[in-house]
Amino acid sequence: MRNGPTRPRAGGSTADHVTVRRHNLSVVLSHLRDHGPRSRARLAEETGLNKTTVSSLVAELVDRGLVGEGETERATVGRPGQIIRLDGEHVVAVGAEVNVGYLSVLVLNLRGQVVTRQRIALDTAAMDPALVLSRLARLLDTALLGVGVHPVGVAIAVPGLVEADTGVVRAAPNLGWTDVPVVAEINRLLGEPPYPVLLDNEANLAALAEVEAQGLDRDGDLILVTGAAGIGSGIVVGGRLLRGARGFAGEAGHMRVREGGPQCACGHTGCWEAAVGLNALLAAVPGHEPPHTSAHDPEQDPLPDLERRLAEIGDRAAAGDARVLDAIAEVDRWLSVGAGILVTVFNPHVLVLGGYFAALRPWIAGSLRDELRGHVFARDGGGTRVAFSPLGFSGSVRGGASQVLDRVFRDPVLVEPVDKPLAQEETV
């Protein structure tokens, strides 16, 4: 299609009109998501579609249960117009995550509201991948049982190199995974469900969630650097994830920034994440050895929750514990070097720090901003804003669920009309 026409030609076939209508359904539905409830007249004005077309499109979206009608809230002179708003309470999508120390599942409806969320502490890095995936399937089953309808799809986030096409995790060093066919395995465990199961890198999905959380335009540029055992990074350029030639882009954690630094879980030395990952911080703070070195039974003795461990480190820093403050300062120093490289190369609107970096905000925010202002080539850090993620550890599951919902916004016809006989296979 690269060089083909993107508009129907004059005298086009019926197929063209179907394509145009599906596209226009998407335009109206997405407009309501991005700009909020509004009248048909305003929809027509703002999208450039004519009023008759908008009425017909809205009628179809109502039939599919994707939008609903209501009175305007504003008290205005004259008769209030009928206001169209997103509905889609029966349309849900699932984000799931496997990470070091926990599994997580979150279900969103079409309005982006959380329907349910589950999170369990689990020493995933010490367990066999098959066992981890069976625990994840159980968590998914439980969450979906509560929801009661088939989701539009499930997106699974994993910290590592992911082949989205095949659904295989190629390398996730912090989990100790190599060539794990996650999608095939989850599909099998869920009994080959009628909805798609997708796989992506956890930081990629979290970065997409941040575009919205940071109030950025949908075609903005954003970099998320998220501190976990290692660090993840997701890079959004012009509103789209940077994926690269083979889908391996965005692995900023393995930039070689520190000559002679400690060995990384990936086997190389000098990697950014070996200098600033949570494992590096825990190793430097007495009493907080990294999870990898523990040898307890993961089923009986799940790791202390990451937030709790971090809160403890935060408490010690706040109390002025010199060893903790030194360890944080060293992390901060290398965090700034890598962040400076990314901002120099990408000049994003926002650099977001997530995961455990957000928990260290009081000790790192100032020096990081100074560093970017001082060291990035373009004046004043190239105008890049530094922000801390408000999403905690839920960014990946939220981003995953949003990605799945996006499929509906791009093609609302994926959701069948609700007045059809509602065999579950027809709701996806």
Next chain:
Amino acid sequence: MRNGPTRPRAGGSTADHVTVRRHNLSVVLSHLRDHGPRSRARLAEETGLNKTTVSSLVAELVDRGLVGEGETERATVGRPGQIIRLDGEHVVAVGAEVNVGYLSVLVLNLRGQVVTRQRIALDTAAMDPALVLSRLARLLDTALLGVGVHPVGVAIAVPGLVEADTGVVRAAPNLGWTDVPVVAEINRLLGEPPYPVLLDNEANLAALAEVEAQGLDRDGDLILVTGAAGIGSGIVVGGRLLRGARGFAGEAGHMRVREGGPQCACGHTGCWEAAVGLNALLAAVPGHEPPHTSAHDPEQDPLPDLERRLAEIGDRAAAGDARVLDAIAEVDRWLSVGAGILVTVFNPHVLVLGGYFAALRPWIAGSLRDELRGHVFARDGGGTRVAFSPLGFSGSVRGGASQVLDRVFRDPVLVEPVDKPLAQEETV
């Protein structure tokens, strides 16, 4: 337009049909550029447009002098079809470049053939920017006088931070330029010409030229790192230049990769270009001091041409001069570190080394490939191919001229029909 419809609605207005026709003219013209001469029937088949429409579009492109007809070259059974091919000999575009040590101008016609090229050695870094620009305007005047028609436009390449919108060079440390209004000045010097004068970063334009030179798909991912006094980098993602929030993206030369390294022209330390730029190499090779330190009269004693200086270094390396080989090895080491970072983050199809790096190819190609295979996180360097630019120092001017020609491919109506009275203002 982000949320607006991209296709005309059913019952659309005349404006829609004009838009569709302009788009389809672009589809046909671009198809001929990308895939070579072919019959109307084949154009119809490959673009999805119907035959009547293609005939009408071709007729209009012939009127505008953009395409021509000819017999098929292949001897086939039956009557040979009329073959349509790009014409556009009277449609030309200009790329110009200001760089350390030289000015350069190149004129391409619509077929991408070089109409004329000019290059002069000039110690631009030692001169006042106004003087450099007046020399550039003279060079442009001379080149265009020989061509005899107004160009579609002129693109000027400069090594530094460029504000494309305003036509101002914000910072070009290797030239010593700050806030130079290049476009306004050139427009004034050329007597406010009827065609647009554009400004871009030299490595950005050269990167675009490499997409074609490397035989990459037009939506491919490519990184060009070009060695000059400093180093330039241009990053193409999905066929488009990475520009960032304020247009300052792609400044890989100022990634901080070398703790405690020498001071960079930008004022910081540790920058990649301070470790691998030509100035770094020349400083390390006795008898090849960097141009900045010379104090000759630029008009009377232009710098020895860069290629000649490099050939000399190459000769000494080939003869086994240990000091030259050591200097090259040190450059190579840091080149590999920075290249590894870029490949890890972007996972491009191709990493192209241009400028003086291409001249050092025999001494750096092998070790660089080893480094990427060995250090990039994704297996086998993530599949990224390492290539050396075949364009020498002409990449920026070629890319600039191509960018200007692209305006015609995107909207062929920019070129007036040739049978109209040919007042020069109407040819642009």
